[in-house]
Amino acid sequence: MRDIQAGEMDQRLRELRAYGYTRLESLLTDAEVGKCLELLEALYEPHHPHFADRANLDNRDKFVWNLQFKNKFFLDLLVHPGLTQILKELLNDPFYKYLPPDAPNYILNYYNARSSGEALGMHMDTFLPATGDRTWTAQAAFFLEDSDIENGCTVVVPGSHRSGQFIDMQLAKVTPIPAKAGDVLMWDSRIWHGANANTNGQSRWSMIATFSCWWVKQRVDMTRGLPEAIYRELTDQQKILLGYCSIPPLNEHERLNFKCGYEALKPSVADYYPDLSAARTEAKVAVP
Numbered sequence: 553m554r555d556i557q558a559g560e561m562d563q564r565l566r567e568l569r570a571y572g573y574t575r576l577e578s579l580l581t582d583a584e585v586g587k588c589l590e591l592l593e594a595l596y597e598p599h600h601p602h603f604a605d606r607a608n609l610d611n612r613d614k615f616v617w618n619l620q621f622k623n624k625f626f627l628d629l630l631v632h633p634g635l636t637q638i639l640k641e642l643l644n645d646p647f648y649k650y651l652p653p654d655a656p657n658y659i660l661n662y663y664n665a666r667s668s669g670e671a672l673g674m675h676m677d678t679f680l681p682a683t684g685d686r687t688w689t690a691q692a693a694f695f696l697e698d699s700d701i702e703n704g705c706t707v708v709v710p711g712s713h714r715s716g717q718f719i720d721m722q723l724a725k726v727t728p729i730p731a732k733a734g735d736v737l738m739w740d741s742r743i744w745h746g747a748n749a750n751t752n753g754q755s756r757w758s759m760i761a762t763f764s765c766w767w768v769k770q771r772v773d774m775t776r777g778l779p780e781a782i783y784r785e786l787t788d789q790q791k792i793l794l795g796y797c798s799i800p801p802l803n804e805h806e807r808l809n810f811k812c813g814y815e816a817l818k819p820s821v822a823d824y825y826p827d828l829s830a831a832r833t834e835a836k837v838a839v840p
Contacts, residue, residue, distance in 0.1 A: 556634030572713035572743035614667040650813035662762040668704035672747035683716035689741035696757040704750035713742035
């Protein structure tokens with residue numbers, strides 16, 4: 553991935569604050585795009601039949617869920633220094649005292665790949681609107697193929713991240729955001745956004761990573777579900793990104809703090825989840 557220079561960084565942050573989104577052009581190299589597409593092609597065929605009968609999924613939509621469980625390469629893309637700097641500005645908790653002040657403390661909330669079929673209705677991924685300067689969720693879409701109006705590009709309502717309003721589903725005026733393979737589109741998840749219908753049938757693979765403040769509940773149990781082989785190859789930053797420093801304690805006998813530092817990181821996934829039966833039996837619960 554290419555470097556993001558200081559001037560570009562400042563501009564991208566300005567756009568995120570003012571409009572709610574920004575586009576980083578050609579952030580991925582051709583080799584990185586090619587490797588992602590190769591991995592997704594290998595993953596999709598065995599992955600697809602399990603979901604083929606889901607009534608709520610369009611038959612023309614293609615998905616690969618939970619990329620963090622599939623290959624470490626997908627996680628390596630998420631710790632690019634430029635992306636990390638932007639996400640720290642958006643999501644870092646300045647009062648997270650268990651890590652150095654300059655360390656990222658936000659987490660990965662969801663990570664899927666999609667090639668669109670039907671239109672994706674307007675929505676906001678924070679689920680609640682807010683008017684303040686800060687968000688608690690942000691997203692990055694890594695485009696692996698060109699995206700335009702005909703094959704279902706992302707659409708947004710600029711500035712809606714600060715509206716404090718739920719989505720107007722009848723809104724007709726939206727802004728399409730075409731992108732080239734290798735571009736990364738980032739947005740404040742409060743923004744009203746969706747995607748056009750794919751009208752020309754060409755694939756439009758992208759990978760969408762949802763990030764959140766450390767205290768927001770993840771949409772899947774990443775810390776328990778991660779394969780050991782991937783965990784053992786992760787950096788400390790990646791382990792924190794997946795939530796291993798913000799696993800809630802079982803009870804007050806295990807731990808009082810609900811966030812931790814580097815010292816809490818363990819050698820394997822299994823070390824975080826010993827047999828819970830003894831702890832549950834020994835825990836004294838007052839029953840009225």
